[in-house]
Amino acid sequence: MDRRGDIIRGVWRTILTRGIAGVSVRAVAEAAGVSVGLVQHYHRSKDALIRASAAAMIEGSAAAYRLAGFAPSEAVRHLVTHAIPTSPAARDGVVIWHAYLAASVADEELAALLRAAKSGQERELATHLAAVVPEDEVTHVARSLIALADGLAARVITGEISGADAVQTAEAATDAFAGIARGRSQAP
């Protein structure tokens, strides 16, 4: 009986069905199958509840990444394409992330959480990129690739392009940047 987790998952489900504006303590309680009182027991306010759910999501995907134990080359690929949803289930994560982003304009504490998560992701990518890109370009390339993936992900969730298309674009870009870095040695 992981009520704490149920509540967090309730927040996510509510975001997905009613949008961030539709998240209320009652809606979350119902989605989680618990009472309003219990939600309050674990989270002192609605804002705190949302922040906790964001923190849980960030921690969850960091843990999944560590668990996977990627080889260096796979790590780069994973870090770039991971943000892009190729299945309905993965789509959810991106939708939820954008909900937090929108909510962060009215919650500086939440904004700080998201900031830290993204720059952590960028640093992680940069360390793996160091093997294949000159040192003075690493930060720059890492930032570009993460941004590209995020931008593509945003268009996938609106249904504008497919996840597969987005991944293909992202992988081509990854090769392109790596190619440039290796002195354009990959011309056909």
Add this chain to the structure above:
Amino acid sequence: MDRRGDIIRGVWRTILTRGIAGVSVRAVAEAAGVSVGLVQHYHRSKDALIRASAAAMIEGSAAAYRLAGFAPSEAVRHLVTHAIPTSPAARDGVVIWHAYLAASVADEELAALLRAAKSGQERELATHLAAVVPEDEVTHVARSLIALADGLAARVITGEISGADAVQTAEAATDAFAGIARGRSQAP
């Protein structure tokens, strides 16, 4: 006395100060300096109000772009970097855009609006890119550049990186893609 416009701007101001979840008919009316009744007079429901404000924003930036009348080379630069806020005022536009994106999960009609706007932007960039990129890569490069800019913009609004840094990254990427397309003729 442009009350219609006042109301739309009221929506935007409310999004910026209270987030998309804080947008209520009353809050918008107050921000616009009009009565609740007048907001209802022009917009049959809150959802319709939000959609109208999104449509106004999309139309507004399209009109501004047409008015500017860029030369082809400037157009590419503008279309890529425009989404990236370099001033507090420009930041607002990106924040508002993300608010709409978050709201679109619970409003399919709004989602369609955003979809159409983004793919229009991509098509416009593609036509200007045709002069400098091989035909079979145009769509792909346009998509990558727009996605890159959007991803960078998202990180600017969280305060993680500066607008200037983001623009620099975006311009470097633009050159890189153009460079690749020209057969890597730009090596140092």
Add this chain to the structure above:
DNA sequence: ATGGATACAATACAATCGTATTGCTTGCCG
């Protein structure tokens, strides 16, 4: 066993929500 913490539910409350209704003013068309 007993006492205090923790887990959980129920309910009460004022505030705010979206929307419907009504009415007053203004301007234009006949």
Add this chain to the structure above:
DNA sequence: CGGCAAGCAATACGATTGTATTGTATCCAT
């Protein structure tokens, strides 16, 4: 001049909101 449409404000409605309060179980340490 009269009438009708549009612009605009006020208010009333029940529903929903966030949160405080209060209660009862359940537990583990003393």
